[in-house]
Amino acid sequence: MSMEPDIKLRSLSEAAALIKDGSRVHFGGMAVHNHPMAFVRELLRQGTKDLTVVSHVSANDVDMLIGAGRVRRLEFSYVGLEEFGTAPCFRRAVESGQLELSEYSEPVAFERFACSARGMPFFPTREMVGTDLPRVNPDIREVSDPFGSGTYHAVSAAEPEWVVIHAPMADKYGNVLFFPNRQLPEDLDLTASRTTRNLIITVEQIVPHERVRELPYLNLIPRFRPTAVVEVPFGAHPCSCLHVYDQDREHLGHYAKVGREQQSFDEYLETYVYGVKDHDAYLNRIGDAKLTRLRHVGGGLQ
Amino acid sequence: MTAPATTYEVMAATIARELRDRELWFLGMSTGPETILLLTRLPIVAMELAQRTHAPNSWMLVAGWIMNPVVGKAPNRMESEFGNALGEWPCEGYNNSLTMSYIAARHEIDVGFGSAAQVDKYGNCNTVAIGPYERPKVRLVGPINQPGHFSLFGREIVIMPHEKRNFVDRVDFISGAGYLDGPGGRESVGLQRGGPCMILTDKAVFRFDEQTRLAMLASIHPGITLDDVVANTGFTHDYIPPEVEVTAGPSAEEVELIRTVVDPDGVMLPR
Numbered sequence: 243m244s245m246e247p248d249i250k251l252r253s254l255s256e257a258a259a260l261i262k263d264g265s266r267v268h269f270g271g272m273a274v275h276n277h278p279m280a281f282v283r284e285l286l287r288q289g290t291k292d293l294t295v296v297s298h299v300s301a302n303d304v305d306m307l308i309g310a311g312r313v314r315r316l317e318f319s320y321v322g323l324e325e326f327g328t329a330p331c332f333r334r335a336v337e338s339g340q341l342e343l344s345e346y347s348e349p350v351a352f353e354r355f356a357c358s359a360r361g362m363p364f365f366p367t368r369e370m371v372g373t374d375l376p377r378v379n380p381d382i383r384e385v386s387d388p389f390g391s392g393t394y395h396a397v398s399a400a401e402p403e404w405v406v407i408h409a410p411m412a413d414k415y416g417n418v419l420f421f422p423n424r425q426l427p428e429d430l431d432l433t434a435s436r437t438t439r440n441l442i443i444t445v446e447q448i449v450p451h452e453r454v455r456e457l458p459y460l461n462l463i464p465r466f467r468p469t470a471v472v473e474v475p476f477g478a479h480p481c482s483c484l485h486v487y488d489q490d491r492e493h494l495g496h497y498a499k500v501g502r503e504q505q506s507f508d509e510y511l512e513t514y515v516y517g518v519k520d521h522d523a524y525l526n527r528i529g530d531a532k533l534t535r536l537r538h539v540g541g542g543l544q
Numbered sequence: 545m546t547a548p549a550t551t552y553e554v555m556a557a558t559i560a561r562e563l564r565d566r567e568l569w570f571l572g573m574s575t576g577p578e579t580i581l582l583l584t585r586l587p588i589v590a591m592e593l594a595q596r597t598h599a600p601n602s603w604m605l606v607a608g609w610i611m612n613p614v615v616g617k618a619p620n621r622m623e624s625e626f627g628n629a630l631g632e633w634p635c636e637g638y639n640n641s642l643t644m645s646y647i648a649a650r651h652e653i654d655v656g657f658g659s660a661a662q663v664d665k666y667g668n669c670n671t672v673a674i675g676p677y678e679r680p681k682v683r684l685v686g687p688i689n690q691p692g693h694f695s696l697f698g699r700e701i702v703i704m705p706h707e708k709r710n711f712v713d714r715v716d717f718i719s720g721a722g723y724l725d726g727p728g729g730r731e732s733v734g735l736q737r738g739g740p741c742m743i744l745t746d747k748a749v750f751r752f753d754e755q756t757r758l759a760m761l762a763s764i765h766p767g768i769t770l771d772d773v774v775a776n777t778g779f780t781h782d783y784i785p786p787e788v789e790v791t792a793g794p795s796a797e798e799v800e801l802i803r804t805v806v807d808p809d810g811v812m813l814p815r
Contacts, residue, residue, distance in 0.1 A: 273573065275626050299573075299688070322575045322685035325623040329685070336673075336683035345672070347691035349645030356642055369649065369692040372721025372733050378677050392734065425626045426609060429641040488628055538628040 250416035252470040254521055257442050258284040260469065261404050264314075266294040268355070268400065268434055269303045270407035271481060272427035274324055274489045277303035278408040278444050280477035280521045286310055287515060296400050297321075298351035298430065301481065302497055305329035306515075308341060309507050315342040317381075317400075319351035326494050330501030344381050346370070346397065352430060354400035358437035366394035400434075406442045407431045408478045409463070410486055412471045413451040418443050418463035421485040428484060432462055441468045446486055448473045474521050476533055487536040493528075546800055549793040551746055552586060552813040553802055554765050557794035558744055559590035559701060565599040567654035568647070570697065571606050572689045573625040574659065582703050582746075583659040584622045585812040588615055592806045593798065605653075608644050608689075612636035618811045645692075651737075654698040658690055658740075662715045663702055665759050665779050666729065667722025667740035667752055669694070670715035677717060687719040694720040699741040706745035711778040723757035748773050749791055750783070759783060763791040 258281060261267060271277035282303050294315040295304050301323055307313050308321075309331025321332040335341040346354070347370050357365045366385055376382040376395060385396035409431070411419040418435075420428055435441055443463065448471070454461050477483070480493035500506040518524045525533065549557070563569065569591055574583040584607075591604045592615040606613055607625040612635055619629035639647075647653060660669035661684050671690055675681030693700050700720070704710050722740050723729050730739055743750040743759060747768045750759040761783050764773055770788060777783070794802065807813055 273626060274624055318686060320573075320686040320688045324573065324575055324625070325577055325580055327576045328683070333683045337680055339679050345686055347687050348689040349642075349648065349692055352642055352645060367649075368734070369695050370687075371691075371695050372718065372724060372730065372735055373687065373691045373695075374672075374677070374718045375687060375691065378717075423631060423638070424640060425631060426640050426644070427626055433642065482627060484626065484628060484631070489624065491623065 247415045247465065249414050250465065250468055250471045251414040251448065252472055254280060254284045254444070254472050254474055255288070257281070257470040257472045258288050258290070260442065261285065261290055263290060264292045266296060266401070266403040268296050268402040268405045269300070270405065270431040270434055271303065271478065272299045272430055274301050274494060275425070275427040275482045275484055276408050276431065276478055277301060277481045278406045278477065279303060279479060279481055280474040280524070281406050281408070281442070281444050281472070282306060283515045283524065284521070286312070286511065296402050298355070299348060301329060302494065303481070305331045305501065308332050308335050309501060310511060313341065315344065317344040319346050319348040323494055323498050326498035330498060331507060334504070344379050345375060346379070346382070347375065350397055354397060355430070355433045355437055357399040358401050359433055362399060364396045364398050366396055368394055370395055400437060402434070402438055404440045404442065405434050405438055406444070407435060408444045408483060410446050410483065411449045411453070412443055412445045413449055413454050414471070415451060416443065416465035416468035416471050417454045417461045418445065418468065418471070419449070419454065419457060419460045420462045422460065425484055435463045435467060439467060439469065442470045442472070443468045444472045444474045444477045446475055446477065446483060476525055477521070479528060479533070479536070485538060487538050490532065490536055546796050549799050550813070550815065551765060553799055554791055554793040555586055555744055555746065556590040556593055556802060556813070557798055558749060558791060559587055560594040560597065562701060562742065563591065563594040563599055563602065563655060566601045567599065568652055569602060569604045570608060570648065570653045570656045571604070572608050575685050578705060579659055580622055582705060583657055586703065587657045587701070588622070589802060589807050589812045593802060596801060596805065597798065605639060605644070609639050610635050611639055615806050615812060616808050621811060648692050648696045651696055653696065656693040656697040656700050657703060658693050658700050658720055659703050660690070660720065662710060662712050663704055663743055664712050664715045664722070665781050665783070666724060666726055666757055667702065667743065667759060668715045668718045668724065669702060669720035669722065670717045671719045672717040674716055690720040694722065694739060695735055697738055699738060702740050702743045704743055704745050706747040706773070706776050708776050708778045713780055723752065726757050727755065729757070747776065760785055761788055763789040765791045766793055
């Protein structure tokens, strides 16, 4: 290349500063996998607030932001910790009436992103018929089929202003490499990556551009999309980064417990977010021995 | 001599008998260790048992994406619906991406499995909130895929821990539409098919009366008394028929199959 493309590589704090108070944000990942946790912790440190989170299946990523009082509105299908039960801060906030909710069934929440990726404003569905969701969610409207098959629920496209995804590898120009045998959390991230150019990718590792040229079929988010790429090893911890490391079950179990009370949750934030100056300091707090154990044997970065 | 069937084996056999050949079965995510055992691990054993006894052409979508896994080679106890270990579970195929929801949207799934914090006398289920929606006493995880299980699938097997507070006259929030307000309820909102076919618990089986659509006690598991069931059931309608059967547990051959072939290392079901 005689003219070098833009370098998208940013620091974690530079990337997090792109998201302003009041933004409408989607955090990638699903269940306890692939959430951009290092980015979430940096947003917490920067004080970013008044967020609308548009999600599908969330866990501690969104739960932490809720517990710290940074989320005004949540569009979602699930906030939970799978084997560790209900997301504790989400539960506390909803029970005390502090969170505006707009909830959908899971495939509908997924499809809202596919709808945005297709450039369409809404889509029809019948899968929530018979439930109380349309009664409590004014965003579920009615529409009739102009071809005569009857009435449907109309649901709007996700339309996030910002999408933040954690992925395995990228080059400094913002080409993002995925592993070939993807699971649903990764495929949902790819769909979400096509909904906006305000796209921030955190990765386990920045690789040389030549690597992308060797593996072009794994370049599933090409460099015209991301605004910024950030290198954060173990950036999904305590969630998994599929193919690279497992979720930290001990940590998630601890989180589920301390999250139940605001005071112990605040202490958790002090220990793992506010009391550490950056992601490296966070990893030191977790410890090398633990991180080594979480590495996926036979997988990982080559 | 094979030791008598455990409660979980009785439940697995009950599910297996409900499953037919040439069907598509869908199993999704659950939350909390007790629910993962009842709603994920138990149906997985039941599905392979059915495939090995009478349903060789059926097809299972485990966690929605792992197709026809070798249950006995499960890498873990299904703590999560995804993960590195599950990606190495020997199976017949993967179904990732959004195509998973499109299969359901096309009404191709015959049977799903569901659970809830509350189930009511018409089989409506609630995974959203206990108490008023805006200010709930207990906020639960959310609807997840339950709406589609009850609106798009052929039928739903509801599996519940048998506790009084779980069995109510009317759920506080409908996230899975059973027979709604009773006869004609589903039809009145345009649901032409589907709905719950049974409620299976660790004590008994309920089925829905074709006329009244009410949940009726169909059988009680071996070793459980009617008093025990009544003491732990919150329904107030008359759900006890004149004759209550004992749940037909697995045959000795089926028990042997579960213990030596389907789940030889006891990864899925406690022994």
